[in-house]
Amino acid sequence: MPISYQGGLDKVIWPAERNGEYTVKTGYSVKKSLENRSIQKSPSSSHNIAESTWRKIWSMKVPKKIRNFLWRVCSNSIATNFLLWKRKLKGTPCCPFCENVEETPEHVLLLCPWTKCVWFGIALGCRIDRESVTTFDKWYENIALDKGCKRESDYIYIMVGYTCWNIWKERCKAIFEHKEPDPSKVLDQIRRGVAESMDLLNIDKLVDNIQKRRQQWEPPEEGWLKMNCDGAFKDAEDDSGIGVVIRNEDAKVVAGLNKTVKVNSSLMAESLAVREGLKLAVNLHVPKLMIEVNSQVLVRNLTNYEKGDWEIEPIVEDIKSLLGNFEDSRVRWITREANQAADWLAQQSKRRLSIENWVNKPPLSFVNILSRDGLPTPPSA
Numbered sequence: 095m096p097i098s099y100q101g102g103l104d105k106v107i108w109p110a111e112r113n114g115e116y117t118v119k120t121g122y123s124v125k126k127s128l129e130n131r132s133i134q135k136s137p138s139s140s141h142n143i144a145e146s147t148w149r150k151i152w153s154m155k156v157p158k159k160i161r162n163f164l165w166r167v168c169s170n171s172i173a174t175n176f177l178l179w180k181r182k183l184k185g186t187p188c189c190p191f192c193e194n195v196e197e198t199p200e201h202v203l204l205l206c207p208w209t210k211c212v213w214f215g216i217a218l219g220c221r222i223d224r225e226s227v228t229t230f231d232k233w234y235e236n237i238a239l240d241k242g243c244k245r246e247s248d249y250i251y252i253m254v255g256y257t258c259w260n261i262w263k264e265r266c267k268a269i270f271e272h273k274e275p276d277p278s279k280v281l282d283q284i285r286r287g288v289a290e291s292m293d294l295l296n297i298d299k300l301v302d303n304i305q306k307r308r309q310q311w312e313p314p315e316e317g318w319l320k321m322n323c324d325g326a327f328k329d330a331e332d333d334s335g336i337g338v339v340i341r342n343e344d345a346k347v348v349a350g351l352n353k354t355v356k357v358n359s360s361l362m363a364e365s366l367a368v369r370e371g372l373k374l375a376v377n378l379h380v381p382k383l384m385i386e387v388n389s390q391v392l393v394r395n396l397t398n399y400e401k402g403d404w405e406i407e408p409i410v411e412d413i414k415s416l417l418g419n420f421e422d423s424r425v426r427w428i429t430r431e432a433n434q435a436a437d438w439l440a441q442q443s444k445r446r447l448s449i450e451n452w453v454n455k456p457p458l459s460f461v462n463i464l465s466r467d468g469l470p471t472p473p474s475a
């Protein structure tokens with residue numbers, strides 16, 4: 095236990111309570127658990143296994159053979175010497191590697207001295223002590239208890255599954271070949287198995303990364319220009335604004351516009367932004383244009399063949415016909431975070447601030463957004 099730098103007096107601590115003070119409730123549960131432990135002196139005596147344990151085993155993201163194996167461990171049906179001895183199939187209940195210790199599933203997988211090297215060697219760095227193990231299923235149930243996040247506990251269970259499985263395989267092989275088990279070989283096998291299972295899990299990670307990437311603006315591919323559009327709308331009484339910024343592969347602003355408009359909805363404002371932006375882009379004779387907007391509804395209207403929202407239908411028609419001027423064009427949805435430049439412009443127009451000549455001489459707050467998006471800052475004079 096780490097001690098305080100200030101020293102301080104010794105005091106009595108009740109370890110079962112977070113604040114160290116004794117309560118009847120925790121006193122009772124500690125007494126109960128000590129009783130249970132003494133009942134389960136021979137650890138794999140038959141007992142009921144929690145429903146949740148079975149569920150955990152069957153939902154583990156490991157090969158079926160490993161889930162089956164753990165299920166057999168919990169139901170106390172793997173061929174340990176203790177079990178074989180009880181069934182009068184073996185002359186001794188003891189572990190072949192340890193003198194005078196019954197070979198129960200808990201001993202084979204968790205407590206036999208060579209397995210401790212394995213548990214300590216895996217990335218979890220588990221230290222297994224006799225005290226924390228009553229029966230395998232209880233130990234298994236609690237191993238990821240304090241890991242709140244599902245992914246983390248998935249990972250722990252994958253690790254635990256491969257560790258138990260490879261310990262068992264190595265134990266059987268060692269007995270068969272009359273030699274000592276080799277922890278380092280087992281660690282290798284665990285690493286390989288876990289990596290395989292994690293590869294399957296990494297599909298989620300990939301999706302996460304894609305979503306994260308969408309939160310940041312990225313310059314277009316070579317030969318393309320990217321047009322970000324946004325609308326700023328509060329209510330129909332007020333002025334609304336639209337903002338468009340067109341940038342090249344170096345994140346430099348090629349063109350853009352901001353305008354005050356009167357509209358009835360933000361969808362309408364966004365649609366107008368795209369249409370006005372396209373008119374501008376056509377005049378630039380851009381061959382390939384990537385269009386990014388915040389509105390998923392608008393993207394659906396522009397990319398679907400089905401009938402879209404009636405409210406913006408005429409504008410969508412204009413947009414579709416303007417898109418015919420490009421060799422290639424795409425429309426995609428991005429997050430608000432990735433669309434800050436267009437958003438800033440739209441906000442300015444909503445406030446009727448005309449930002450004349452901002453393409454060549456952008457105001458500082460706009461420059462900040464552009465450079466966050468990747469525009470190289472000019473060397474200061």
Ligand SMILES: [Zn+2]
Pocket residue numbers: 189190191192195201205206207
């Ligand atoms: Zn042993």
